[in-house]
Amino acid sequence: MHKGKGMKFVGDSRISAERKPNIPKDYSEYPGRTEAFWPNFLLKEWLAGAVFLVGFLCLTLAHPSPLEGMADPTDAAYIPLPDWYFLFLYELLKYEFASGDWTLMGILILPGIAFGALLLAPFLDNGPGRRPHQRPVAVGMMLLGLVSVIWLTYTSAAHVDWEGRAEANKPVPTAEVDIDTEHPGYASYENSCLACHGAELEGGAGPSLVGLDLSAEEIADIAVNGIGSMPPDQFQGSDEELEQLVDFIITVNESAE
Amino acid sequence: MLQKIYDWIDDRIDITPIWRDIADHEVPEHVNPAHHFSAFVYCFGGLTFFVVVIQILSGMFLTMYYVPDIENAWQSVYYLQTEVAHGQIVRGMHHWGASVVIVMLLLHTLRVFFQGAYKKPRELNWVVGVLIFFVMLGLGFTGYLLPWDNKAYFATQVGLEIAEQVPFIGMQLKTLLAGDATIVGAQTLTRFFAIHVFFLPAALFALLAVHFILIRRQGISGPL
Numbered sequence: 001m002h003k004g005k006g007m008k009f010v011g012d013s014r015i016s017a018e019r020k021p022n023i024p025k026d027y028s029e030y031p032g033r034t035e036a037f038w039p040n041f042l043l044k045e046w047l048a049g050a051v052f053l054v055g056f057l058c059l060t061l062a063h064p065s066p067l068e069g070m071a072d073p074t075d076a077a078y079i080p081l082p083d084w085y086f087l088f089l090y091e092l093l094k095y096e097f098a099s100g101d102w103t104l105m106g107i108l109i110l111p112g113i114a115f116g117a118l119l120l121a122p123f124l125d126n127g128p129g130r131r132p133h134q135r136p137v138a139v140g141m142m143l144l145g146l147v148s149v150i151w152l153t154y155t156s157a158a159h160v161d162w163e164g165r166a167e168a169n170k171p172v173p174t175a176e177v178d179i180d181t182e183h184p185g186y187a188s189y190e191n192s193c194l195a196c197h198g199a200e201l202e203g204g205a206g207p208s209l210v211g212l213d214l215s216a217e218e219i220a221d222i223a224v225n226g227i228g229s230m231p232p233d234q235f236q237g238s239d240e241e242l243e244q245l246v247d248f249i250i251t252v253n254e255s256a257e
Numbered sequence: 258m259l260q261k262i263y264d265w266i267d268d269r270i271d272i273t274p275i276w277r278d279i280a281d282h283e284v285p286e287h288v289n290p291a292h293h294f295s296a297f298v299y300c301f302g303g304l305t306f307f308v309v310v311i312q313i314l315s316g317m318f319l320t321m322y323y324v325p326d327i328e329n330a331w332q333s334v335y336y337l338q339t340e341v342a343h344g345q346i347v348r349g350m351h352h353w354g355a356s357v358v359i360v361m362l363l364l365h366t367l368r369v370f371f372q373g374a375y376k377k378p379r380e381l382n383w384v385v386g387v388l389i390f391f392v393m394l395g396l397g398f399t400g401y402l403l404p405w406d407n408k409a410y411f412a413t414q415v416g417l418e419i420a421e422q423v424p425f426i427g428m429q430l431k432t433l434l435a436g437d438a439t440i441v442g443a444q445t446l447t448r449f450f451a452i453h454v455f456f457l458p459a460a461l462f463a464l465l466a467v468h469f470i471l472i473r474r475q476g477i478s479g480p481l
Contacts, residue, residue, distance in 0.1 A: 015271045022273045025281040032286035041284040044291055048300055049307050056311070056350070056357065064345050065352030067338055070331035071410035073441070080411035083401050085359045085394070090415075107419050119387045121370065122380035130373030131481055142370055169407055171335055 068169035081160065088149045091156035114145055177201060177210055178255040185248025192223070192235045192245070201252055206230060209249055210256050219246045282473060287480040301365035308358040309465070315351040316454070323403070325450035327443045330405035355397055362390055374478040382471040389464045392457055399453035405446060413449070414441050
């Protein structure tokens, strides 16, 4: 940097009036095929990033993020489960030497040693050699830790019925429905559908009829011909009654929106 | 035109040296997958940062709809998931990103470890990196509660019970996190929200800045 007398500044600031040229550094004298980060390497990195992003977006599109029912602190039957990257700690606490009187072992000492060693690895493994075979203890400990974590995560996850859990804890929209028992279609609903679909269309042996994405014709068709495990001829009445029944179901659905 | 704007600014605040400091650094041959395909292992760190950026952006959009209170938290997430245009994708990115970032972080850590890249003079940067790992796990733990569904609630309850068993400070630690000695409720949710959205990201940004500045000062480790 140019210093001393004769320096010119921009106004009364400390910015030098002399402009520096905006020229990239030359790497041709560097060893091997060194290249500039900007812009040469960044363009390639950008491509790798784009491929990664496409893969990531495919994952999010293929598997919508799960959401269970709203938290219910009174649900004593719920079996808690942490996110997958905490499963190994969760599993560790099930071992005899890490639970009961030995809980401290599981929650503090073992994870403390493992993560403490990870944090201080450069000071524990302070020899000059960088190659794995030059530091067998450090590499051995890391492999041991890695295998234990993978094993614990696997054992923990293998015992979980993931699909069963997702099915049992589906979110239920808390839609308020108006059941108009004066509606001309209600009598038909009571006689033909209520036993399986519930007094408030909330479902039972059959699925809930709230939040249907079906047209009137489709509902009428299902009532007469059945669908899936629902047998046909559940509704046996006149066409006029069928029309009233469908209108009733649609009215309730509209009230729920 | 752009050049004129640049010159006008450069005239006044002399940004060229700052810009050259950021842009000018070399990529040695041994870390460049274009020359040695096996050098893709050097991408893990950059990809981790990429996922962190995805997390920040998707998280910012999620807070436009999310309401951190026990009556509405679940409702707002459900609304976002089912009614808001692309809400499912934005939440999906944040949800899966939380897992992917842990995976990438692990791969990056293993690359650095098995190459012995943390050896002198890079010990401090390894320590900063492991701290980033801890902050990331903290973000995962606090973020898990926010949708306020059953798995969130009960997992957090277990986590807080574990914190409670820490000797001497267990009770204080639990109260600090949950806002109450026994109840996991409204206070817990707002605290976890604050920790997830303000405290830990602030720590993360500071650590990331140190991590990157140290890499630029020391340069990337040489070939084995």
